[in-house]
Amino acid sequence: MISATRLLCQKYTDLTDAEIAHIESYNQLIPALANAERADVFVDCRTSSGRSAIVVCEAKPQTVPSNYHSTILGMLIQWRDEPAVDRSFRLGVPTVGVRAVSMPEDRRIVQSVEPIFWEERLIGVLIYERPAVAVEALVSPEEQETEENDLDWAAVSRYVDDAVLFLDEKDLVCGFNPAAEALYRGMGYTGALMGMPASNIQPSTLEECDGERHESSMVNRVLQYRTVPVPSGKAKTALIIHDMTGQRKLEQELAFQRTALRELRHRTKNNLQMIANLTRSRSYEADDPAAVQTALLDTANRLLSLTATLDGIVQVSLEKVSLLQVLEQIRKYTLQTLMTPAKSISIRVCGEDAQVSADCATSVALVVNELVQNALKYAFPTGTVGTIGIELHSGRPICKITVWDNGVGFQKEKTRPGGMGLELAATIVREKLTGEWSVESGPTGTRVSFDFLEQ
Incomplete structure (x- = not known):
């Protein structure tokens, strides 16, 4: 008997038979993931038109209440409704802890998304969805003050309109200015910025500080990235982000x-x-x-x-x-x-x-x-x-x-x-x-x- 996943992929996507078979295999995996992660778990594939995605696999957790009263298998997803899904499809990288709205219940949720590859081609994404809870502060004032004492940029970055994030030797955020906090809250991120991997906050890890501007588009933002070396202090690199959305x-x-x-x-x-x-x-x-x-x-x-x-x-x-x-x-x-x-x-x-x-x-x-x-x-x-x-x-x-x-x-x-x-x-x-x-x-x-x- 042909599975619903295969029927949906054949009708709405341009995936090959081998790629569809790989997506089908997730039906055996995601029920256990849903229970272990205490989250609704889905697999979305991009439609043939590229203007939306479609839910082709789903699993509701048995350990906690689901965010959904009914099935959403076969539902078409618009990019503007799920920025984390859009980002991972565009960039082929994981996206962790971004706010979204569950359709059709219109509930506030937090999504984490992992790309699914088959022979180096991005064919879908694995999505974890949990209810949105009160968001903790990115970093306590005491922690921020401690970090600022170790970095030379603190006194200046507070007065810069662009978002400024500082990365240490492990490419983890070791400091940021208020504009960066406001930007990432506005983009729907819920986790703490301090200690976040660079791969979750920029299109891709830049291996060298070339000083050039690199532009990237998401559902609700157009951002211009620029990395510059930091000559001294705890940070190795400063990531400067200019919000180009209005322009x-x-x-x-x-x-x-x-x-x-x-x-x-x-x-x-x-x-x-x-x-x-x-x-x-x-x-x-x-x-x-x-x-x-x-x-x-x-x-x-x-x-x-x-x-x-x-x-x-x-x-x-x-x-x-x-x-x-x-x-x-x-x-x-x-x-x-x-x-x-x-x-x-x-x-x-x-x-x-x-x-x-x-x-x-x-x-x-x-x-x-x-x-x-x-x-x-x-x-x-x-x-x-x-x-x-x-x-x-x-x-x-x-x-x-x-x-x-x-x-x-x-x-x-x-x-x-x-x-x-x-x-x-x-x-x-x-x-x-x-x-x-x-x-x-x-x-x-x-x-x-x-x-x-x-x-």
Whole structure:
């Protein structure tokens, strides 16, 4: 029988059969580790896209309560949520004692991470997670004062804005300034800095003091490292760390602004082409004035569905929009443009939100708008009371949307006015969203569902 670990690795990663077999072997090891370490133990592997990791092995301790009420096997992990995992994957080194948040319980935990190699290739990480407890001081004032008496740098380093850590002959921290303490607390480290190995606080041990700056990125920090020799005293090397996070963030925002106009032009062109295709598919309705009016209203509502992805209320970051808010905007625009006093139809939006790219949201908005328009036109004869529902199911990474009504239904095998628009919406799902499409219809109503990758 194929294990869940192998199925997950085959579906979500680019690991070879031999590498997957090595990962599978951890299923026999980690239950004992969980009990011995009194911690939840997991193995994460990087997904094929490289934008996340996935939990492929798990073990809960029997000696202490677990941090999790249910299994998280198969859960996709975002780098921003687990900086220790991100660091070990990026650098291929162990990371000890970093704060994180357990998903989906949203509990504060402390992680330690060990890289897993197969024939010199990093294929996964072994993770220990314990509940976060009150963090002890990095070093007592008495210890700090004692160390300062042995080192010449103390009087100066206190007034340096950059983090300064001093390493002894064994590459262990033998002193640091307040900026270093603040930096590492902000990065989530919980252990004492004094005595910490250099390998746990910098990207890699620098064998010589070259004086050059070396930059490294983690989930929540961009740091610039520089080592310089210390000519006398207890310390052998001074590690100077400059936090570049704010500067790099500003540079990213400026780069985003420079490309925004190009992206907007490209997106507008694509959207107008889709609108032209949708309008062309309904051109047969222009046989009489009433049909012309209906076609114009339909086109207006499609344009409004596109503007829903540009509304400030739906924007959650520079690159992502709230899909649930986009659907709510479509509901509002539909009620404003297509509803008349003669129609007693309500439209409901519900579900778990998902954050997607604007391009993805645009395609989803066009499809949903088309489905709602079809329901308004054909599901309810004049004067009929009814309901249209729009449901969003976020499965991470697969989202699913269902548009349903409790109208009269239709026979799928028979063409009818509007069928071409429905077909074009299905084409958008298959070609733009790379999703699957299904239609169920009968005397009690119609349900149209489609899924797509949350991107």
